[in-house]
Amino acid sequence: MDTDPTSIPDPALTPTPLDPGLVFGALELERTANGLLPHRLPARARAQNTDPQLAMAEAQPSGVRLRFRTRATVVELDTRPTKRVYPGAPPRPDGVYELHVDGRPVASAVAHGGNVMTVDLATGASRTEPGPVATLRFADLPDVAKDVEIWLPHNETTELVALRADAPVTPLGTGDRRVWLHHGSSISHGSDAAGPSTTWPALASRIGDVDLVNLGFGGSALLDPFTARALRDTPADLISLKIGINLVNTDLLRLRALGPAVHGFLDTIREGHPTTPLLVVSPIQCPIHEDTPGPTLPDMSALSAGRLSFRAGGDPADTAAGRLTLGVVRAELARVVAQRSADDPHLFHLDGRELYGPADTDELPLPDNLHPDAATHRRIGERFARYVFGAGGPFAGSGGETP
Structure with a gap:
């Protein structure tokens, strides 16, 4: 399969x-002077947001x-991509188009050039x-009628x-596959997955044979009301929420408010x-914050050595005053879901350590102390599919291919 990310546009091809x-997985498409900009939050939500981290994250088309x-x-x-540069940190890898x-990956490429955000x-x-x-x-x-997806x-x-293409292009609908709406951090x-179709939600969606709409927002799963309204208003057959790590990262709430x-x-x-069906998933294992509150801070000694790493900035003793650790968050999520599920038979809970737990940190440690690498994304995605889409799981149904 020939791919060329730096080619000059071919005038023989027909513009489409x-x-x-043609676009699936975005909640809204902004018409720009040059084309379309996918957003994973609608304009009303974006207007209520004041956080540049979330503004950047929702405009990155994960799952689109x-x-x-x-x-x-x-x-x-x-x-026109927007590349990110973090002065003092190792260069970020180019985004991959697949x-x-x-339904099967056959080619990938990266787009050189574009905007640069420092x-x-x-x-x-x-x-x-x-x-x-x-x-x-x-x-x-292949010169046959086929379904094509380009993952951004x-x-x-x-x-x-x-x-552009050398034959007519017809948009695809969702068919009869269920739509899985997911929100997380x-x-x-x-973060640190090998490509857009190998993030753990994308992997799990292929195994479960569902269409993913991914509202995972880096640094920004913070129980914002406008995000809840976006989830409320988005058509879906299945919904999951992975809550907790960003609440600790930002030191945003105390136990009384959680x-x-x-x-x-x-x-x-x-x-x-x-x-x-609505599944609440608590945080995966993250040793720096299991018993130590946030905020999460960059490890400046690692940065001086050319590595990106993070550390916990809180004091374990402060949990007595209500500051959050991952252990505190898991217990509170389990309590809330147990209370609500008495009247809501379609509400479920999954301890995130079933996806990546203490034993996994020895075999597949988090490279920067916070984010899983490509191999760990695969493990989490496969385990999620087994627990959630498999027989007896809260999203059980017909299965799909194994990536």
């Missing part, structure tokens, strides 16, 4: 209008893909320098500028999805 029906049916043997996609044919790790302040459009070319595709990078804001967003905030978040979702 960027119909919103172009979907169409075609006989084309050549497809070109023009995009092309799938009839982010100060200590303050979160950023500045963006504009850059050029990149053309990605996927050639030598999970970790780069991606403006869609143009699509950077781990769900896909239970009511979780109740309110669930109440809002239930307004739009009163009987949809």
Whole structure:
């Protein structure tokens, strides 16, 4: 399969209008001067947000893909990505575009150029320098009618500028597959996964044979009411929420506020999805915060050595005053779900340590003390699929392929 991320647009190919029906997994498409910008939060939610971290995360198209049916043997996609630079930290890898044919990955490419966002790790302040459009070319595709998906990078804001092919392109619907709506932190967003279709939610969705809408927001699973309303208003057959690590990262809440905030978040979702299977997942194992509160801080000694790593900035003694650790969060989530499930038979709970627990940290430690690597994403995705989509699980149904 021939891929060329730096090719010049081929004038022999026929432009295909960027119909919103081609894009799946975004809650909204912003019409820009040059094309479409996928968003994973609607405009009303974005207007209520004041956090630049969430603004960046929701515009990174984790789980978003172009979907169409075609006989084309050549497809070109023009995009303008936004690359991130963290001064003093190792360079971030380029975002990956993956092309799938009839559900199977067959090619990948990266887009060079684009905008560059420089982010100060200590303050979160950023500045963006504009850059050029990149053309990605996927050639030598099979000359048969086929379903094509182009998964956009999970970790780069991606403006869609143009699509061209050597045969007509028809948007694909969802068919009869169930839609799984998931919300979580950077781990769900896909931080340090190998590519957009190998984040743990994407892997689990393929095994479970469901269509993923991923509202995992790096650093931003904070029980925001506008996020709850976005979940409430998004059509879905299955919903899961992975809650906890960002509440500790940011040192945002105390124990007194956590239970009511979780109740309110669930109440809002239930307004739009009163009987949809709803799974609450507590945090996976993260040794630095099991018994030590946040905030999570960059490890400056590691940065001086050219490594990105994090440390816990709190004091274990402060849990007596209500500051949150992962252990405290897990216990409170289990309590809230147990209380509610007495009247809500479609509400379920999963301890995140079933996905990645103490024994896993010895075999597959978190490289930066916070985020799983590619192998760990695979383990979490496979375990989630087994526990949740498998026989007897809360989302049990027909299974799909094993990636």
